Amino acid sequence: MLNYVIRRIIYAIPIIIGVNLLTAILFFYVNTPDDMARKILGEKNVTPQVIEGWKREHGYDLPLFVNESEKGAGKVLRTIFFQKSLPLLWLNFGRSDRNNIDIRREIRGRMWASFAVALPTFIIGILVDITFAMIIAYMRGTSLDLSGVVACVILMSVSTLFYIIGGQYLFGKMLRLFPISGYSTGIHAVKFVILPVVIGVISGAGGGIRFYRTVFLEELGKDYIRTARAKGLSEGTVLFKHALKNAMIPVLTNVVVSIPFLFYGSLLMESFFSIPGLGSFTIDAINAQDFAIVRAMVYLGSILYIIGLVLTDISYTLVDPRVRLG
């Protein structure tokens, strides 16, 4: 088991390096430090001297990959790539371009707010989706199945923006059940979290229910289900015992990979509900054109995704006896 985990992690290393290179190319080569400086300082009235000054101040005045003016190791060490991009590997995100804040500290401070909204949305969402999907799958072929599928397609066809705007308007403004937006620490966070969670669950329900329904129906068409029925098992046992355990395998791919992202939050939700998490951090950085933060967030997102993939592989071994370890 440990052997297997180690191997999965080793497989992830070249991908992490690839992501690092890609972000370096994107943020320092496609978008040169000069471009960055111009965007931050404003397009007009910037002299080359001002740009150079800004670059020096933020450490962007070095060559990208190879520093010809240095000798020996300095050729590699005194470069933007080595000083700005490589430290990302050990999660040293450096300082932001605008306010010169420590990005890692900021992320640590903000991730729990993201987590407070994302975790309940995630858990309640999965439970709601799977429950409805199983009910629909149980009723397959009936008019309830058909109307369930139609409802899903309709739910899927509405933009998240409308769910958020409509939800805020209905629950916050008309019914005054919850505050429209804002956040608080500790136990008071609950009243701020409920509305985004409800909206998050509803906006994901259409696609989620439909996905799980397809998964269940696919399992129900398999030969072993016929065997189970031929044993005299009830439809409920067939569905909830035999089909569900097999369906967990494709469900896992969908679910486990997003667990690390619970710390990452959602761009839209957080900006609409003014939750001081990582999503709104990113949105603020976009608006402020703070490239250091965006780069850090892109990289962090990739790392979380890769961690999710490794977790998925590991979770397979717990559910599917056919996956061999070693």
Add this chain to the structure above:
Amino acid sequence: MPVILATDLIMYFLFLMAASFTVFAARGGGVCAQVWRHIRKDRLAMVSMFILLLYGGVALMDSIRWRDPITAQDGTFAQTPDGKRIFNPQALSLLDRILHNLREDTEKTFSPPFAGYSYVKEAIERPNGATERDYAPLKHPGDHWLGTDKVGSDVLFSALKGIRTGVVIGTGTTIIIIPFALFFGVLAGYFGGFADDIIQYIYTTLSSIPGVLLIVAFMLIFGTSGYQGGLVTEDTLLFGFFVPQDRLFWLCVIMGITSWTDLCRIIRGETLKLRELEYVQAANAFGVSDTMTIIRHIVPNLMHLVLITLVLQFSSLVLAEAILSYIGIGVGPETGSWGNMINSARLELSREPVVWWSILGAFIFMFGLVLPANIFGDSVRDSLDPRLRMGKR
């Protein structure tokens, strides 16, 4: 003087695709006929297809544009000193010209649907000379079916202008990536070995970066450059009529980069399966070259996947574009987009009294596109992928 944007080419290509689909479907055989046979029996899908064709038609009309020559006082065309005609910098589309009433009949500010009076009070001079604050009568009472927005432009017109953006993003993104995904997917799947390893590595790495963030990064770097609608200046034009720096086109490309990996992975997997099939081995036994085998046997048998991807990606791309434009990294403010409409309408909901029609307009038009697209997409997938057909009705 015609003006052609890079995205207009996508629309023309889409039109050609629809036309050739009709021809192939009528001739029988192949993927198109297979799809048509299925859809013809599915009433809901037929209605959806009709609605999608309407949207497509509007988008196409909005993609045929030209600049009018400026007429001088004496009625002749204005000319530069060296005898060239001077054109109006505004390139109006066929749709703009047909709906010129909607475009030009603006009010001062908000007015509800079908209203005769403005929504906000203003100082009005009565015939008797007295001035009082009241709801002013509109210049075009009853003409604004979806009301007017803050600056008095017609909401219906704005919503109609959003159609082209939606359709272009929804289809263009996939169309742009198809050749690349096909090429690399088939290369990796058919030949395997080193090429396979490299291609797999590239798309695994690329897909590790969350799509939204990659788009955010790209668009941030892209900044505000590119043609965003509005006036055409001579330096944006190539050959006097072509606009290559079309921001919407680059948005398609960038969104394509993130969705490329999925299609490439699917095509690679299917090619691996096809390569082992007996008809490919039969071609091998006949000494048919690899290139010919790929052209004759592999690619035609992948087309259904491409078609499925095209129709199934459509709605999620339309929804994604609205969100990006809402965040402010999508199309520019001068390009009609439902995301932009929602962005400005959002604050109007917190006004007292509430301005609800702008958001309603964006909602109706978006929902009216995405719902049929979902239904139609499902039907196309069902017709081509018997494995997934199970359990549906």
Add this chain to the structure above:
Amino acid sequence: MTPVLEVKNLKTYFRTPFGLGKAVDGISFSIGKGETFALVGESGCGKSVTALSIMQLVPGPHGFIAEGECFLNGKEITGLSESEKRKIRGNNISMIFQEPMTSLNPVFTIGEQIVEAVKLHHKKSSREARDIAVGMLGKVRLKSPETLFKEYPHRLSGGMRQRVMIAMALACKPDLLIADEPTTSLDVTIQREILNLIKELQTEMFASVLLISHNLAVVFENANRVGVMYGGKIVEMSGTKDIFRNPMHPYTIKLLRAAPGVEKRTKPLDTIPGAVPASVDFPAGCRFSGRCHREMEGCAAMEPPLYGRENSHLVTHLVTHLAAHLVACHLYDPGFMSKPYSRPLGKIPEAAPLPALPHKDRETLLTVKGLKYYYPVKKGILKKTTGYLRAVDGIDLTVRKGSTLALVGESGCGKTTAGKAILKLIEPTEGNVIFKGCDITRLSGRGLLPYRSLMQIIFQDPYSSLDPRMMAGDIIEEGLKSLKPGLGKKSRKERVSRVLDMVGLTPDMRNRYPHEFSGGQRQRIGIARVLAVEPEFIVCDEATSSLDVSVQAQILNLLKSIQQDFGLSFLFITHDLSIVEYMADEVAVMYDGKIVESGTVEEIFTNPKEEYTKRLLLAVPRIEVA
């Protein structure tokens, strides 16, 4: 004595987009205590649907039992509530299926799956249920049942899984066991073991068995009574010996004659024209009309009821008379035969016997020497090759001009890989293939092209061997374009027409897509495609094993006649020994990548020397009517 199962006028229909499919359309039979009753027929005739109907497991919502009754020990069961039906399923009636590889739930242990049924139907404690399960695993002769109990299905081979299925089905001591093609996907030696096991346990438990099979020999060896099904109906029913000795229905007669065998070597096999119709377009009258060689004018319009043989009395739906020989054919109805519409429609002429040619003295066309094909086994992070899977491990073969060499063996023995390596469709690891004096293993690219047209292959699966996006004409032309570049467009078209005609298709079929053809017709296109490039040597890789018996006969006849006409040599790769007996001149028996024995058909079949060959030959079920 009441029969264990009595089925009366059962009708199971399916709603399809093309209309109502009458998959089972009014069948009646009964099974006595301890008896084995077999339903036999080609695919699509309603055998499996009958089984599922008895289990009350017709797949909804499209399928439904439209009419009829099933009595279990005298008690009607179709009208029961769902919960009462569940008490019968797995308890009184249990079932084993064709596909053992997918019929067990992959995420539960074997023990859990058996215990589940025991606990459900017999109120037993976990401990008792466990003991019963372990006992059953021992009874089906699985080694170390205690460890197997905790094992997951994927660790077991197909034969072992089918044993587990049998253990599971018999754990509750059912009155009736339904075995739906229980050995079709298994090798012939394992087939024999499984069938013997079922028979043994049946005697021990005194259970009745409903055996469903397309294989006449399996039915002959295992059943007490047989019902022959065609088009959703039982067309003939009697005791096994009786039906095989005196078949009465034209379909039964033809089916028996279409099966290949050693005694038919010199003449073409009897065939049934056309293919089994789909359940939505069964003919209105006799279901066999349109394909029957004894068809009379009235057959297509009038449906024949079941007649008893002795005195031609009508016995429809009254099957209490277990010993009767019943047949549904107008030929045996004096009333029908006295009418003017009993005039025969015309007889299909008997085919002329084939001249037998000696083969030993013929010259050698192809020699295979020490051919090896190894798959590398890759392991570890760097995918190092740690070992090799020896799929083909040094085989020698000789194919003579104008004759057929059969390469027989069970699944996984490497015979298909060998066939592909001989044609250089895969690169052999070692060894030589000498064709007409030239070692083709040394050739590649352009140098190989001339040999590509001389050496060809016909594939097993008529569904995946034709590109679904190409028309029949283009499929046949593909080889011509590549291998006969000298031919003009017109002569290519001519040749396509000629080969289509040769394989019994019409030239106007060139513009059809593969999905518009039946399985047999597709296989004909596969043959036409090969004939078009004028080969001298053809590898037939299980070329008929996915076809029904009657269609298989058509294809075997076609292959034999083209062999006669063009002096072709075949390498016939197959697992079916009856085809070997019928088709081959020489035979090579392959086991685990090696040739264990080879010689002429007479030598091998009458006097096998190796243990494996003997075991293989003994395992083949045979119809031996004294």
